[in-house]
């Protein structure tokens with residue numbers, strides 16, 4: 001099964017590569033590629049067979065993501081969010097009704113948006129201010145989320161909020177499944193996409209600010225993790241570990257693609273009467289790039305196959321942090337070196353290197369910055385939960401964070 005999907009990804013890669021520049025220049029979402037992903041069974045491949053997917057493992061997904069990211073990082077990000085992150089949280093923790101609602105949408109091409117970050121709660125995600133207050137059989141959502149990938153194109157949204165009971169007493173952090181259909185203009189969920197960011201890279205992917213102003217959500221759409229709301233944030237963030245590994249795989253794929261372009265160019269381009277490939281200074285750069293790519297791939301595979309403690313359905317937090325940290329920093333360096341090997345040609349847009357250089361930059365920021373990941377890894381080495389870790393839980397009324405037990 002894995003082979004079929006990886007083969008399909010390899011077959012699609014040339015057409016994705018051919019269209020990548022167009023999505024970048026026109027800043028448009030890759031709808032055409034999504035139709036291909038749906039036909040190939042790649043969207044929702046991780047969804048269990050009983051809900052119409054293929055039950056592919058996280059390792060299968062990251063292998064497919066790497067293949068696609070070699071030619072189009074934008075499309076690879078869609079595959080990440082169409083299999084990991086939000087949808088994997090729903091499939092692991094959701095009610096039968098939630099799963100039955102979400103799975104067909106993803107299998108038909110929807111890339112769910114995961115809505116955690118707020119203007120005043122980035123790395124300190126547990127300081128989020130968005131609230132969901134119970135009112136009869138409903139919750140009323142208020143707050144703002146920003147830098148939401150897919151805001152304005154995604155139908156499914158997993159919105160993290162502080163859950164309050166009817167008396168306004170906080171119960172913990174939960175996720176709410178909200179549906180909207182931005183293409184038809186039918187915003188059933190009642191929230192607003194306030195603005196779209198102008199980004200350095202991955203320009204076809206909308207990064208948007210969403211506003212929730214007294215948005216009513218039926219209580220059946222509350223995604224309550226198994227350990228309950230009090231520990232809900234830690235559980236929801238553990239689902240995010242799969243997305244982190246996926247993000248690392250996109251960075252890895254960009255690096256591997258850039259390395260392949262550089263290799264071909266060194267064999268082709270002549271200076272001083274010889275192919276560039278004969279110059280030792282460039283050979284050693286290529287060898288270092290290759291070694292780093294292989295190391296990142298091993299870390300990512302190790303993370304993808306791992307599971308957190310207590311029978312978690314998701315990759316181990318430290319392994320995921322380590323793999324994403326290494327892959328993202330490695331990829332920025334490798335793409336930079338590949339561009340260097342092309343000389344002026346790499347700086348212009350007749351080669352894909354300048355796009356890859358811009359695309360790869362985000363991976364030390366989105367989905368946990370390099371600094372936050374280092375803090376998590378250090379906390380694990382030292383055996384402590386640091387206040388800065390994203391699985392720490394902080395009540396709005398607290399001035400000091402409370403680690404999730």
Ligand SMILES: Cc1cc2nc3c(=O)[nH]c(=O)nc-3n(C[C@H](O)[C@H](O)[C@H](O)COP(=O)(O)OP(=O)(O)OC[C@H]3O[C@@H](n4cnc5c(N)ncnc54)[C@H](O)[C@@H]3O)c2cc1C
Pocket residue numbers: 113114115116117121122123124146147148149150207362365366367368369370371372375388
């Ligand atoms: C392209 C892109 C896509 C994204 N997609 C999503 C999405 O789909 N959903 C979502 O919810 N969010 C998303 N984000 C938001 C992302 O998760 C945040 O940007 C990230 O968590 C960092 O938050 P911040 O930008 O507010 O930076 P800040 O938290 O303000 O940090 C600023 C700088 O300070 C450093 N820093 C902060 N705290 C510490 C500390 N304790 N020790 C050392 N250094 C520290 C950071 O590493 C960073 O370098 C996305 C971001 C980007 C760029």
